[in-house]
Amino acid sequence: RLWQQQQSNFTAQSNALTSINSSLSALQTAMQSLHDITGAISANTATSSQTGILTASAQSGAVAGTHLVTVTNLATTASVYTDALANGNTNFQTGVITLQVGTKSTDITVDSGNNTLTGLASTINSQQLGVTASVINDSNGSRLALISKTTGQPGDLTITGNTTGLTFHKSVAGQNASLTIDGVPFSSATNTVTGALSGVTLNLVGSAPNTPVQISVGPDTNGATQAVNNFVSAYNAVIGAINAQFTYNTSTNSAGTLAANSALRSLQSSLLSDVTYAMSSNNGYESLASLGIDMANDGTLSVDQANLNSVLASHYSDFQNFFQGSSTSFGSQLAADLTSLTSPTRGALNENLAEIKNQQTTLHTTISDFEDRLAARQQQLIIQYSQIDAMLRQYPVTLQAITAQLATLQTAQK
Known part of the structure; x- marks a missing residue:
């Protein structure tokens, strides 16, 4: 029964660690979206003031700014x-x-x-x-x-x-689209214009020679906001799962199965240290709090959307540098730590999972060996019982023979 309890404990610990490790990997993915120079906060967007005349889209290489485009005629198909x-x-x-x-x-x-x-x-x-x-x-x-x-x-x-x-x-007649971009004449064989504005694609849908269309190119703040919220949600999932392991339940008079796990306690400490890290200099935007991302007493994060919107609108380059800057930036520090923490060979939880697996294997071997010895002893006892039973079955015959011999002796003596 003791061994069964040990097996049950190992399984519960392994399942809990695997779940937290999975959440940690999700956090790494969310962080990578912020840290990667081709990720969500590097994306640009382009908007048109007259979508009935043209629409626009921007790639990561687009340069922020405003342009005036006039479409004289569309490209036609002959x-x-x-x-x-x-x-x-x-x-x-x-x-x-x-x-x-x-x-x-x-x-x-x-x-x-x-x-x-x-x-x-x-x-x-x-x-x-x-x-x-x-x-x-x-x-x-x-x-x-x-x-x-x-x-x-x-x-x-x-x-x-x-x-x-x-x-x-x-x-x-097949004719090219004719337009001007910031006053410069431009001709295109198709109504999808690329290359005229670096990183921007113009999609011509109507002509209006006397109606300049304003194209505004800038960071995709909606995408950046979503990336931040995804990061906060992923972080809270990890820290919440860790906190649950260390929370004492007064109803059951117990804590989580990993309450005594030092690797998990170390992970909790590392994450709390990471999210409170402050860069040395970034124009006043050196910490999560300065971006509108606040920490509660239990270590979870929340987004002050108004503050974040203000930063994105007025200090986007500082916001971007916070997550994508040099090796001392917040993003670089956290990304490096998460890479280490989730390492298949060196990650704290993965090492702990490997240790538990070894313990499970050892226990399984011990139980298997014991069961083999028990089965061998059982077989030995069965053989001994059979031998004794055979001997006992001979006793009545032997007794009859002895009785007969005694009777014969008594008769002879008379």
Whole structure:
């Protein structure tokens, strides 16, 4: 029974340590999002004052600032069509059609095998010329329609030669988007403009030559706020689980299964020391408290959202340096400690888990050896019992023989 209790204790301790270790790994992930130079607080955002004209998105390399963009016209997709024939299978004259897509020309041979709108559409599509050919039917008959797969001038369509008798009309010319960025003219073959503003993508959705659109580029404060809240939640999960192990329950007159665990007490001390660490100099933002992240008496953290918003709005670079600065920054110190604490080989809890596992293995071996010895002794006793039982079964026969011999002796004496 003592061994069973020991096994139960080892299992409970192992489960508790594994759970806390998992929470510690989650804290490391949340911290990495703040500390990583490509993480959440390095992200930028771009907003547009006129989303009906253009929208914008920013990458981490974008430079904070404000820009004025005027969209004169959008990039268009070229298309041409023919006059109507009776239907898609009506024959027309054979010959050659020369189709130019952008600057590349291709001769399309029309013979008796494809001199219908349906046949010509199939031929054009099979040659993969960068256009889509289709037959359009309406009340006037059937027309061949060609639409470019490329927007802007690079995808403009021109029929430069035609001996088939078909008449082609250009319905839309392929032209580039035309815009100005901070007064500088810019042309784009697509309505997705990249490279004009470093790290910013402009998505053109409408033209308004007389309406400048303001694009504001800056840090993604919403993403930063979420990252901070995730960190605080992850930290509180760890410290709360640790505190629970050391809390005495008056109803059960006991504490947690790890109440006497020195490694857990050391972890608690390390975390409390880490989150109260203050940088030597960061323009007044040297501690979590200076960012609006306060500590309660039990060691848990809470976010004063108003204070945090103020820091993010006015001192974002200091906020960023707090988590991503040099080796003496808060973020660097905590990230390094968490890496050590969660190390598979050197982490305090992992070492403790390995020790408990060894103890469980040793106890299991002890129990197994005892059970083997017990089984061997049991088998030995069974054999001895069988031998004794066999001997006892012989006693009545022996007694009868002795009795008979005695009777014979008594008779002889008479």
